[in-house]
Amino acid sequence: MGETIPIAIPRKGRPLESVFDRLARRLDVSELADDVISTLRHEKALTKGTISPDDEDVYHRLATYSTVDDPTAPEYTLLRDDRAGKPRRIVFDSVTIPIDGVDGVPDGTEIQLVGREEPFRALRTHEFALGFDSADLVLEEVVELRPEPLGRIADVNARINPADTDVRVVTGLGDTVYHTLLATPEVAPASGSLDRAFLETYEGPLCIEPRYERLVQAVLGTRSLENVSFEYPPNGQEEEAAIADTGVGVYLTMTGSTAREHGLVLGEQLFPSETVLLESSPEVSDSIAAVRSMLANGPEETELAVGR
Known part of the structure; x- marks a missing residue:
């Protein structure tokens, strides 16, 4: 047996x-x-x-x-x-x-x-x-x-x-879907890439889901987050809309179509979910x-x- x-x-x-x-x-x-x-x-x-x-x-x-x-x-x-x-x-x-x-x-x-x-x-x-x-x-x-x-x-x-x-x-x-760096055109760099290196010079809020706070810290590295403060979507607001209000954020994307509908620029694919x-x-x-x-x-x- x-x-x-x-x-x-x-x-x-x-x-x-x-x-x-x-x-x-x-x-x-x-x-x-x-x-x-x-x-x-x-x-x-x-x-x-x-x-x-x-x-x-x-x-x-x-x-x-x-x-x-x-x-x-x-x-x-x-x-x-x-x-x-x-x-x-x-x-x-x-x-x-x-x-x-x-x-x-x-x-x-x-x-x-x-x-x-x-x-x-x-x-x-x-x-x-x-x-x-x-x-x-x-x-x-x-x-x-x-x-x-x-x-x-x-x-x-x-x-x-x-x-x-x-x-x-x-x-x-x-x-695979990806935790992706997203930003509005006003916040995204005019020249260069929307990536981890951008966050090393960025100062301000970063919109994320609360449950992903530690994940985002691991994926981005604590060095990139020294001048960044986390913000969270208000109850009932979809994540892409909240990122558009904040200016920059991290969220899961597959095709990126929903992010683009909210006027967001797709940046670096940070980590595979x-x-x-x-x-x-x-x-x-x-x-x-x-x-x-x-x-x-x-x-x-x-x-x-x-x-x-």
Whole structure:
């Protein structure tokens, strides 16, 4: 009988979809991945009110999705959403996937994907040896602040104090959007680039999301922020509009179209907001290491050096 290896993953959103996209490429589970992703997108649309619910309430839909008769089917659970009224939202709970015919992985091995609100923190408390979460959370919690900036996923591990956590980044999944420097034309340099070097001479407010304060400090480096004060979007105001009012700021962009609609100039892409594979190093056995390599290595990327 093989080993069942639990892996913490997000319960919803882009990071969860990236995990299932990765598994669909590594294993023969495209149908499962499509089912989970489409189910959660449908439930998100219901929660946001962009589509009308059918006659079944959330509890009946949950019972329909989580079929106890099929042990290979995904299970879901209910979570209070943070939207107005705190509606109950159906999110991912767990699924067990057999791994057969993968080089280096013992026969009979299974992985059990387990939904967690913050997988990174579950690894920090040694509940799991492997997990997936946003690289942002690693920067917000454990990356050391230094005068010099942090610009790549590959450099994150060198900024983690071993006394703070045993968790390390194994690789990124490539589902990248960027924390980008944005400014109005009046504030952006008339000649030269809107980049970290610009901030070293800039004095004044910088608009950011409060939850990204430590991340921005790590990404820009404390040297660039000596004459900068953080400001935050007022409640209810979208981030790009708040940056336009402030003059300069940092926010996530994919195409930059929303920023341009607010008259903002797109500057340097400071750091990728990307889903990453994580490991809690002391918990990694030989079989877990084999699964880790199966999840990490492929034509897209290779594992980072994490103390091996």
